[in-house]
Each structure stands twice: as C-alpha cells, then as structure tokens.
Amino acid sequence: IGNRDKTTFTNEKLHIDPNLNYAISVAVVLSRMPNSDKLTPVEMMKLAAGDVAGEKSIKTLNEVINDLNNDPDITKRFGQKGLGHRNLGRALQMLLERSETQEGRCMYAGDVFRAVESVILDYVQDANDRVKYFNDIKIAKELYRKNVMTTIFNAYMDEPNAVEKDVMGYVNMIIGVDAKNLGADKIWTYQDPQTGKLVPLRIDETFINSVEERLGLKNDEQKQSFRTTITKIYGQKMIKDPSYNFMDNNDLVKAVTDVRLKSDIAGAGSLIGALSNRTNEENQKLYGRMIDTMVRKLGYCNTCAEKTIEYFCTHDDSN
Structure with a gap:
C-alpha cells in the first residue's frame, strides 16, 4: 500500500480499511503459488511466510520447490509466474479511482477484489492463467471473510481481542x-x-x-x-x-x-x-x-x- 498518506481528488485524507493490506496481499501472493499435489495454495503461502499450516511442514514445501525448480521452463518454477508488483500497484490505483472510494473517503478492502479482477482481464493474456487467478481470488475472498467474521465477533463483544x-x-x-x-x-x-x-x-x-x-x-x-x-x-x-x-x-x-x-x-x-x-x-x-x-x-x-x-x-x- 505504501507509507504515503492517500488522498481523494479534492485532497481530502483517505482512510485505509484495516483489512486492505491483508486482502490485496493474499490475492496477489496466491496467484504466485503453483498447483501442487502435496500442498494447497494456502498451505504453500503460509509455509513460505513462516506461518503454521496444520500438520504440513517446511520440509514438504522444500520438496515442492525443488521439484518445480528442476523444470527447464523457468516460468514454471516456484514463484516465477503470477501477478506482480505492477499488477498490485495498478489494482490499488483502480481502487483509489473508484467513485465509491472517493465519495466514502475510504479504501474499503472488499472492493479490492474487483480491482484485481479488472487487472487480470486487462493484463493477463493466457486463458489458463486467468482461470487460475480468478480461482485464487475466490480463495482470497474466503480468507478475507474469515477476517471479517473475527472483526464482527470482536465488535459484538466490544472487545478488540x-x-x-x-x-x-x-x-x-x-x-x-x-x-x-x-x-x-x-x-x-x-x-x-x-x-x-x-x-x-x-x-x-x-x-x-x-x-x-x-x-x-x-x-x-x-x-x-x-x-x-x-x-x-x-x-x-x-x-x-x-x-x-x-x-x-x-x-x-x-x-x-x-x-x-x-x-x-x-x-x-x-x-x-x-x-x-x-x-x-x-x-x-x-x-x-x-x-x-x-x-x-x-x-x-x-x-x-x-x-x-x-x-x-x-x-x-x-x-
């Protein structure tokens, strides 16, 4: 998202939804997780980030990475294909330009998925890649909804934790x-x-x-x-x-x-x-x-x- 303050077209300060960084990060990172029989995209993402992924270990991730990195086609190696920084930046720009963002003076996390979908339609040429990335967005939405559930419960209990x-x-x-x-x-x-x-x-x-x-x-x-x-x-x-x-x-x-x-x-x-x-x-x-x-x-x-x-x-x- 960057550390600069975001503003509307009329130079009013924009609020950033606390879930925005998570939502767009997950949507983009999942697109760079290759298909594997040993790990799901979410397990792969978590292990690569040093998080816990149930009973799956970092050893399994290393096996997946080693197998993929032996492929002579460099685009099929681990983390080499997917949405990149330019795509992420373009998605944020699209979110910033939305009339809902400008009128509400807030970069709402739920709208970022539409922006990422637009980026995929505009900039991804391969039909198979598009199908995969759209599926990754579905997974990202599921993870985002789980965060929303946590927020709602915390709000209902009037207790942040x-x-x-x-x-x-x-x-x-x-x-x-x-x-x-x-x-x-x-x-x-x-x-x-x-x-x-x-x-x-x-x-x-x-x-x-x-x-x-x-x-x-x-x-x-x-x-x-x-x-x-x-x-x-x-x-x-x-x-x-x-x-x-x-x-x-x-x-x-x-x-x-x-x-x-x-x-x-x-x-x-x-x-x-x-x-x-x-x-x-x-x-x-x-x-x-x-x-x-x-x-x-x-x-x-x-x-x-x-x-x-x-x-x-x-x-x-x-x-």
Whole structure:
C-alpha cells in the first residue's frame, strides 16, 4: 500500500480499511503459488511466510520447490509466474479511482477484489492463467471473510481481542484437560508465557468438542491427533515467541468464532438478521454499538465499518 498518506481528488485524507493490506496481499501472493499435489495454495503461502499450516511442514514445501525448480521452463518454477508488483500497484490505483472510494473517503478492502479482477482481464493474456487467478481470488475472498467474521465477533463483544482470547482459551483447555492436577471442579492453573503469572482456567469440554466438530473432527482418534498437533506447535512457538496466538490458523479461528457466535448470539444467522433488519429499536442499537466499537477500537472509519457489516450480511461468496 505504501507509507504515503492517500488522498481523494479534492485532497481530502483517505482512510485505509484495516483489512486492505491483508486482502490485496493474499490475492496477489496466491496467484504466485503453483498447483501442487502435496500442498494447497494456502498451505504453500503460509509455509513460505513462516506461518503454521496444520500438520504440513517446511520440509514438504522444500520438496515442492525443488521439484518445480528442476523444470527447464523457468516460468514454471516456484514463484516465477503470477501477478506482480505492477499488477498490485495498478489494482490499488483502480481502487483509489473508484467513485465509491472517493465519495466514502475510504479504501474499503472488499472492493479490492474487483480491482484485481479488472487487472487480470486487462493484463493477463493466457486463458489458463486467468482461470487460475480468478480461482485464487475466490480463495482470497474466503480468507478475507474469515477476517471479517473475527472483526464482527470482536465488535459484538466490544472487545478488540475477543476471538484471540477464545482461541487461546481452547488451546490452553486441550493442554489442561489431561493434566494430572485437574480437580473435580475442572479448574486448571497454568503459567501465562507472556506475563509469567499463574492463571486459573475452567476446562469446558462442551466448548472443546464444539470447536472440534466445527473443524470436521468426527472421532476421538482425529480429535486426539489434532490436539497433539496444536500442543506441539504451541511448545515450538512459545520458545521463540511467547506472544504467539494461533490467529494465523484460519480454520481454528473460524471454528472458535462460529461456536461463540452460535452460543452467545444464537448463531451467525440471527446476528445477520438483526444487523440486516434495523426497523426495530433494539436492532438499531446493536448496529450502532458495533459501528462505534469498530471505529473506536478496531481501526475502522464509518464507511468501511458499515460496508464490512453489509458484507458480513451477504452470502454471495460465503461458501
């Protein structure tokens, strides 16, 4: 995006949606991830960035890169084909020039996908490449929607880190559930790696099972395997980075968000209904409170806050 302040044509300051950098970065980077039988584009992107990609390791990524880099056709080697910096810059320019951007005085993240689609149509000649890049945009939209879900839940709870706390709550629960010193009250005390303080935590097995069901883990063997993986990642990451919070694990974050939305708000569907139908006073108050939280605590302006809630209430790409 650049570090210069963005302005409208009339030299008024433009606000930048907090999700914009993520949205356009993912859309462009995914286009440079080649097709592979060993890794999905998202797993490849995460491993290349040093993030966690479930049980897949950096060793698998190295194997994929080595296989691709042996191809005599240089364009088929890892990271050699896809949208580049010029395409990214052109997409941002298109977003900047949109009438919605100028009128709302905000570079809204949801609009950047249309800009990237326009860049693909204008500058990508190969039909097969176009098909791949459009599919990459679909994946990028899915990741963006997961970020929006996190924002909506944080706004509803009036707490900037509500989802992060629940994700770490799940992680600490699956570590504590097998602890030898766990009493009948299911209270487990652990040392917070960031503060060093002892923290009491009530193990909620209903919450644990609900999250794992959302993740598609059907039997005890699958659940135990997943818990072992998470515990292993936790142990490895905490040594290097005590502030690691598992927020890069999109599937886990989405599962926790879905469970909390269902238990706290009787499901995302009813929240969508309340935010969409603001004819009654109670729904209008909820909408106003969430907009206020997004503006005051989450880095949004009125324009991108309203558009983000509107996007959350649509289903065009939710699947």
